Amino acid sequence: MKVSGNQIIERLKDKRLKVTPQRIAVLEALYTLDSHPSVEKIIEYIKKTYPNIAIGTVYKVLDVLVENQLIHRVKTEKDIMRYDGKLENHHHLYCSESDRIEDFIDEDLDDMLNEYFIKKGIAGFEIEEIKLHIKGKFKDMQ
Amino acid sequence: MKVSGNQIIERLKDKRLKVTPQRIAVLEALYTLDSHPSVEKIIEYIKKTYPNIAIGTVYKVLDVLVENQLIHRVKTEKDIMRYDGKLENHHHLYCSESDRIEDFIDEDLDDMLNEYFIKKGIAGFEIEEIKLHIKGKFKDMQ
DNA sequence: TCTTTAATGAGAATTATTCTCTTTTAAATA
């Protein structure tokens, strides 16, 4: 996802968040691990360079980053939360046989959906965001 | 959702599942509570007519029903699982300010999406199911 | 540099869910 250290600091400052090593570490982890990681994976990654970070801090930082829309939570059918550092609009491909989740970017699709819903709307509902969850099988069973 | 007791028994038998009062009760709860209830809500509902059901049994029954595709899990960003008894193809409207989740059925949309993906496909991925997660605000703040 | 206030660390607490083991029961069979 290649986001520089300076960009990370900028993003935190833009939201008027204190720039702490822990917050930087969590954002770096999310920008590096573009696999929609669980908290466990995030901690595992951070501990390589920052072995003493507290687990509770990682949870707290993730909450703050989500609240400030610097990251997103990824919806799943599981009891483990997953996180996404990618902010540009995109959809997700879910493997039906594993926990793999990949990004799916398609501007034509977005245009088609926007046009469809601008024309048609949804009675009694004000749309803020439309995401596709596409379930299936990856052909490279990576 | 109006599914009769006989239909419930039929559905269990079709899947070669033993027809137990607990399984019937869970299915009845899901057909009545069409609010994508949590396990807690399901238990609360069942206990009105079946006060001694064991919590562990409800969890087990839900797992079995999901495995047998008699119900679905609903993806959320929360640590509480939610369930859906509606089997016909549909999408979900998520309230951005509460936990409300409503069904959204739109055959034109499904046709448009099917046509789009049949034509375009997704490289390296075999699509099995496409669901929209539409986030926004319900105008009747029910 | 000093001060303030928010963030972190450590570990306990919570709680949704799972597990284990005994008892019960659905349903196939005699």
Added chain:
DNA sequence: TATTTAAAAGAGAATAATTCTCATTAAAGA
């Protein structure tokens, strides 16, 4: 219908992801 048996349910303990509490630390502004 009575018997058999494998599967399901019940009870409560265990697990584990997440949250909470509170003492300590540190970011950032004055």
